[in-house]
Amino acid sequence: GENVEQHPSTLSVQEGDSAVIKCTYSDSASNYFPWYKQELGKGPQLIIDIRSNVGEKKDQRIAVTLNKTAKHFSLHITETQPEDSAVYFCAANQAGTALIFGKGTTLSVSS
């Protein structure tokens, strides 16, 4: 089955810096890769996703890149703000199968 590894587990940046979180997956059949942000006391919130037929996707300050050959994908957050502080999860699956999550990255943005 699918296995998703996520790094780093914690990340501390200064406000205005960029943050990058990386994930690798094991099943080459996976074709959908979402990213979630979870704030304290809340459920995970879908922030961006990418399908395997696309190499990069951007939405304002966040972007996701996918390298199918290496089986890894990354979340990039530019111009970080204190409100970006949260736990971020990557996930992967293929149609009709369960979404498999990474262990999460705790991002802290200090002002």
Add this chain to the structure above:
Amino acid sequence: KAGVTQTPRYLIKTRGQQVTLSCSPISGHRSVSWYQQTPGQGLQFLFEYFSETQRNKGNFPGRFSGRQFSNSRSEMNVSTLELGDSALYLCASSQTEKQYFGPGTRLTVT
């Protein structure tokens, strides 16, 4: 549209008891998935229901079960509770591959 709602938000139970958690998906969404979230294991998939049928099942013991009603609302049940069942139980609804999570039910087993 209203988001995914879960009830109750917090629950305290004793070992050996059973518990039922409820999830109402986003209007129009027919798929509901359940996850267990713990600090040690992260987010683990329990099961998925689509049009009242279980479509996928994770690697959890038979004490964990679920069902879905004709209005797409879903319930999950845990019987003979163990201390290790203490966790945040999340449900997610979807119409396509995008899954939208509710706030979760925090279950504490004492």
